[in-house]
Amino acid sequence: MSIFSKENTNEIFEYIKKNLAKGIKDRKHTFHTPVFSNINDENSVESRVVVLRQFDSHNMILNFHTDIRSPKVNDLKKNSHSLFVFYDHKLKLQLRIKTVSIINNQNKITKEMWEETKLSSRKCYLTAKAPSSVTSLPEDGIDKSLEGKDPTLMESEKGYKNFTVIENQIQQIDWLYLASSGHRRLKVIIKEKIPYFEWMIP
Numbered sequence: 001m002s003i004f005s006k007e008n009t010n011e012i013f014e015y016i017k018k019n020l021a022k023g024i025k026d027r028k029h030t031f032h033t034p035v036f037s038n039i040n041d042e043n044s045v046e047s048r049v050v051v052l053r054q055f056d057s058h059n060m061i062l063n064f065h066t067d068i069r070s071p072k073v074n075d076l077k078k079n080s081h082s083l084f085v086f087y088d089h090k091l092k093l094q095l096r097i098k099t100v101s102i103i104n105n106q107n108k109i110t111k112e113m114w115e116e117t118k119l120s121s122r123k124c125y126l127t128a129k130a131p132s133s134v135t136s137l138p139e140d141g142i143d144k145s146l147e148g149k150d151p152t153l154m155e156s157e158k159g160y161k162n163f164t165v166i167e168n169q170i171q172q173i174d175w176l177y178l179a180s181s182g183h184r185r186l187k188v189i190i191k192e193k194i195p196y197f198e199w200m201i202p
Ligand SMILES: Cc1cc2nc3c(=O)[nH]c(=O)nc-3n(C[C@H](O)[C@H](O)[C@H](O)COP(=O)(O)O)c2cc1C
Pocket: 033, 046, 047, 048, 049, 050, 051, 052, 064, 065, 066, 067, 070, 071, 072, 131, 132
């Protein structure tokens, strides 16, 4: 028995939000690591896994963290249209969420998030070369003195300038529920925080 009615749009919308919130809190939830896609400067699609860090269910915003020097940041500045894909085998659920991305660096939002970031995560922002730089040897780009250990709090602060929060404003959700009793597909369009629903053939 499902814990929502697959015919009730409001219940489905609440269920979507519940699972996105779970994806933040529960590191083992499949929604913790969605695939995020955007368009690069050659007009082709780039997709990669990211860690979902925040979900603001009131404003319908999904956040993840990255390095300001990462190519996707520049690409998102040029074209802010983006997309998340979530899939959970047990829930039989796929979500495709269209978003518009906003880049935050060295502002109030990044300051607050940086304070909550663990030393082990801060280490990612300490590479001498930018992420995606070509190297002659296989390496992680982090100074040898930090090999196998976390930076001290003071050492980690050098990474703050690179630390970036990508806020993604949800525009549309494509909910696909696959069940032997009958597949269902619902489009949820978010306009000024209000959801509008359209059933679709799966
Ligand atoms: C489990 C997992 C979580 C990841 N989380 C992030 C993340 O939160 N932010 C990020 O920028 N890259 C993350 N990555 C790395 C990206 O998938 C990607 O390899 C990297 O960002 C470079 O992508 P780009 O060249 O498109 O910028 C993660 C990878 C994995 C496997």
